[in-house]
Amino acid sequence: MKGLKKKRRIQVIAVAAVALLISTGLIGYALRDGINFFRSPTQVVESPPAETETFRIGGLVEDGSLKVNASEEIVFNVTDGNAVVQVAYTGILPDLFEEGQGMVGTGRYIQGVFQATEILAKHDEKYMPVEVIDALKEQGVYQEANGS
Structure with a gap:
C-alpha cells in the first residue's frame, strides 16, 4: 500500500512539473512580441539589430535635424553624444517633442x-526617461542637473 501511495505522489509531481513547463513556455511565446529591448544610438550603430526586431531607441533629438517630407513623414536624428541614428515617423508627434530634448521611440531599424x-517625449523640462539617462551616463555624456 505504501509503495502505491509513493508511486502516485511521484506521478502527480511529474504531471505538475510538465504542466508548469508547458504553461511557462506558452506565456513566453505569447509575450515575445510585447517585449521591446532598449538600445542607445551607439549600440544600434555598433551592432545593428535584425530588420525584423522591434526595439526601443532613446536619446536626444539632434538640433537642426527635424524635417517633414512631402509624404507627411517626419525625419530627425537621435543622438547619445557618440553616435547618430536617423529616425523616420509618420503620425502626430507629442506636444512636448522638440529638438534638443529627450525622446524614446519604438520601431525597427531598416536599411540604416x-x-x-x-514616439514618446519628455514630460517636463527636467524629465528624461531612465533608459536614456542610463545610456547617456554609460557614454559619459550625461550631467546631473543642479538644484533639486
Missing part, C-alpha cells in the same frame, strides 16, 4: 533608418 511606430 529607424522606422518608428511610436
Whole structure:
C-alpha cells in the first residue's frame, strides 16, 4: 500500500512539473512580441539589430535635424553624444517633442533608418526617461542637473 501511495505522489509531481513547463513556455511565446529591448544610438550603430526586431531607441533629438517630407513623414536624428541614428515617423508627434530634448521611440531599424511606430517625449523640462539617462551616463555624456 505504501509503495502505491509513493508511486502516485511521484506521478502527480511529474504531471505538475510538465504542466508548469508547458504553461511557462506558452506565456513566453505569447509575450515575445510585447517585449521591446532598449538600445542607445551607439549600440544600434555598433551592432545593428535584425530588420525584423522591434526595439526601443532613446536619446536626444539632434538640433537642426527635424524635417517633414512631402509624404507627411517626419525625419530627425537621435543622438547619445557618440553616435547618430536617423529616425523616420509618420503620425502626430507629442506636444512636448522638440529638438534638443529627450525622446524614446519604438520601431525597427531598416536599411540604416529607424522606422518608428511610436514616439514618446519628455514630460517636463527636467524629465528624461531612465533608459536614456542610463545610456547617456554609460557614454559619459550625461550631467546631473543642479538644484533639486
